[in-house]
Amino acid sequence: MIKERLFTPGPVPLPPQVIKALGQQIIHHRTPEFTNIFLQTREKLQKLLNTNRDVLMFASSGTGAMEAAIVNFFNEGDKVLVINAGKFGERWRDLGNTFGLNVIDYQIEWGKTYDKDKVNDYVKSNPDLKGILVQHSETSTTTLHDLKFLADVSKSLDDCLLVVDGITSVGVYKVYPEEIGIDILITGSQKALMLPPGLSILYYSEKAEKRLEKSKLPKYYFSVKAESKKQSKGQTAYTPAINLIIALNESLQLILDEGLDNLERRHQILADMTREAMKALGLKLLSENPSNSATGVFTPDGIDADKFRKDLLKIGVRVAGGQDHLKGKIIRIAHMGYFDYLDMIEVVSAIEIALYKNGYNVEMGKGVKKAQEIYINNV
Ligand SMILES: Cc1ncc(COP(=O)(O)O)c(C=O)c1O
Numbered sequence: 001m002i003k004e005r006l007f008t009p010g011p012v013p014l015p016p017q018v019i020k021a022l023g024q025q026i027i028h029h030r031t032p033e034f035t036n037i038f039l040q041t042r043e044k045l046q047k048l049l050n051t052n053r054d055v056l057m058f059a060s061s062g063t064g065a066m067e068a069a070i071v072n073f074f075n076e077g078d079k080v081l082v083i084n085a086g087k088f089g090e091r092w093r094d095l096g097n098t099f100g101l102n103v104i105d106y107q108i109e110w111g112k113t114y115d116k117d118k119v120n121d122y123v124k125s126n127p128d129l130k131g132i133l134v135q136h137s138e139t140s141t142t143t144l145h146d147l148k149f150l151a152d153v154s155k156s157l158d159d160c161l162l163v164v165d166g167i168t169s170v171g172v173y174k175v176y177p178e179e180i181g182i183d184i185l186i187t188g189s190q191k192a193l194m195l196p197p198g199l200s201i202l203y204y205s206e207k208a209e210k211r212l213e214k215s216k217l218p219k220y221y222f223s224v225k226a227e228s229k230k231q232s233k234g235q236t237a238y239t240p241a242i243n244l245i246i247a248l249n250e251s252l253q254l255i256l257d258e259g260l261d262n263l264e265r266r267h268q269i270l271a272d273m274t275r276e277a278m279k280a281l282g283l284k285l286l287s288e289n290p291s292n293s294a295t296g297v298f299t300p301d302g303i304d305a306d307k308f309r310k311d312l313l314k315i316g317v318r319v320a321g322g323q324d325h326l327k328g329k330i331i332r333i334a335h336m337g338y339f340d341y342l343d344m345i346e347v348v349s350a351i352e353i354a355l356y357k358n359g360y361n362v363e364m365g366k367g368v369k370k371a372q373e374i375y376i377n378n379v
Contacts, residue, residue, distance in 0.1 A: 004313070007347050008320040009139050009168060009294040009334040011190040011197060015254060018194055021247040029242050035234035041245055042231065044252035048260075049185065049203055050176040056227045057248075058200045059241040062167045062188030065200035066095055068222035069163050069184045073204070073211040076100035078130035080163075081122050083114050083150070087140035087323050088165060092133040099217050104129075110141045110326060111296070113289045116149055123153055131161045136169035140323050142296035142332060143287040144169070151181030161208050167191055168293040170201075172267045172336045174260045183208040189244060192267075192293065192336040194251045199244045267292040270335035270344055273374045277348040277367035281355065286322075286330050293336040296322070303358050304328050311357060317350040341375050 006013050014022075027033055045055040058064050074080070078101050082093045085108035096103040104122060108114055114134075123129060132154050134145050147164060154162040161183035166175050170185070171192025177185045182205070189199035204224065212225055226237045255263060271292035275285060278297045286296035299305040306321050306328050322330040333347055348367040355362040 002314070002316045005317050005343075005346065007317055007333050007335075007343075009142075009191070009332050009336070010188075012192070012194065012334055012337040013339070014196070015194055015251065015338045017250045017254060018247045021250045022196070022243055024243070024246070026242055027246075029236070029240055034240075034242065037246055037249055038231075038236075038240070039234040041249040041252065042234075044249065044256060045201060047256055048170070048252060050174070051178055051203065053178075053203065053205070054228050054232065056202045056224065056231055057236070057240070057245065058202065058222065058227070059198060059236075059238070059244075060200045060222075061190075061197050062165075062186065062200050063091065064222060065186035065188065065202045066091060066165060068200075068202055068219075068224060069186055070095050070099050070101070071217040071219040071222060072215055072224040073161060073163075073184060073208050074099070074101055074130060075214065075216055077102055079104065079126055079128055080131040080133055081106060081119075081126070081129055083119075083132070083134040083145060084108060085112065085114065085141060085143060085145065086110050086135070086138040088135045088138055088167070092135075092163075092165070096133065111143060111286045111288060113143055113145050114150075119150070119153060123157065127157060129157055129160045131163050133163045133165075135165045135167075136175065137166070137172065137291035137293050139168045139291075139294060139332075140326075141287055142291050142294045144289050144291040146289075147180050147182065154183070155181060161205075161211070168291065168336060171255060171263070172291070172293045174264055177203050177205065189248065193248065194254070194337040195244055195247050198241050199248060266340075267336065269374065269378050270339055270341065271295065272378070273341065273344040273371040274333055274335055274348065276374055277344070277371040278351075280370040281352065281362060281367040286326070294320075294332050294334045296326075296330050296332045298330050300355070300358075300360050303355075303360065305331050308354055308358065311354040312350055315350045315353055317347055319347070341379065345371050345375075 163184040170187040185203040189195035190197035274295045320332040
């Protein structure tokens with residue numbers, strides 16, 4: 001028997017409290033009982049994002065909230081700058097194009113982050129920008145993009161919104177939109193919020209709210225105005241993902257009990273353990289500015305990453321591969337959400353075994369030792 005351990009950057013493992021909540025008999029949503037749970041959950045989301053403003057939940061995967069961010073706050077022809085540094089940057093671009101926005105596609109080599117001078121150049125020649133769209137953590141390349149600089153740039157313009165996909169950063173970092181200067185922040189359930197897929201979440205600022213009346217793009221299911229009216233009173237416009245919301249109430253409690261400072265620190269240590277162990281084994285990281293949600297690493301020359309993933313699975317570890325031109329070249333190891341320190345020792349150990357079995361000249365235990373040292377020095 002081999003146990004399968006999930007180390008993919010979404011979905012991620014579920015805590016027992018969440019599994020228990022999901023296993024309960026369903027309740028009806030048009031009841032005071034559900035309203036009470038919904039309002040509790042909404043308040044916890046506000047705590048997570050350190051805001052008193054509206055934080056909406058949609059029954060959809062994360063992409064639904066991305067679409068909501070476009071159709072509720074923009075108009076056809078609006079000029080937007082997309083920081084496109086990977087698969088999900090491409091999604092902002094494609095969504096913008098789908099709804100007729102005037103997209104400036106700032107393409108960045110996968111694994112790198114944006115260049116501040118380039119952003120300044122784009123902004124200088126396009127002072128009429130209505131939005132800057134970015135991933136906080138670009139999961140396809142495991143790269144973190146700094147938001148503060150973009151927030152300052154956005155504020156310097158007449159009427160520009162900073163739109164952030166925080167799908168793999170909320171619950172890993174303290175992502176406080178009001179402090180950072182984010183106008184629209186979206187996230188999804190199946191990452192650091194430690195739930196199955198099916199819920200997406202959207203925050204919008206006071207500045208963004210002013211756009212709601214002006215936006216004429218078609219919307220029905222993803223209407224922020226319709227949902228806002230209902231959700232502030234503990235109901236949703238359509239049938240909500242009842243059990244996922246009940247489970248979110250539990251997972252947010254775990255996050256708030258840990259505390260956002262501790263949570264951020266734990267993710268930093270998990271990421272450091274993984275990254276430093278990979279480097280100790282002589283492997284090269286993909287990202288020049290890695291995110292603490294997952295680590296992307298090249299397999300050595302001559303070892304196909306997808307075959308390597310199958311080898312890892314035989315040992316009991318499921319990691320993700322690369323997308324598009326990175327397919328067969330990298331593996332991605334998650335450490336967001338329900339992970340602790342020994343989990344990382346486990347995955348590093350499995351990688352050492354798989355490297356050895358593939359004939360790579362590996363000093364067994366070198367990566368594990370590095371991860372252990374980081375644990376000892378930090379916890
Ligand atoms: C950064 C980022 N954005 C968007 C998405 C798309 O979310 P979903 O697959 O839930 O629609 C993902 C999913 O992996 C992601 O990691």
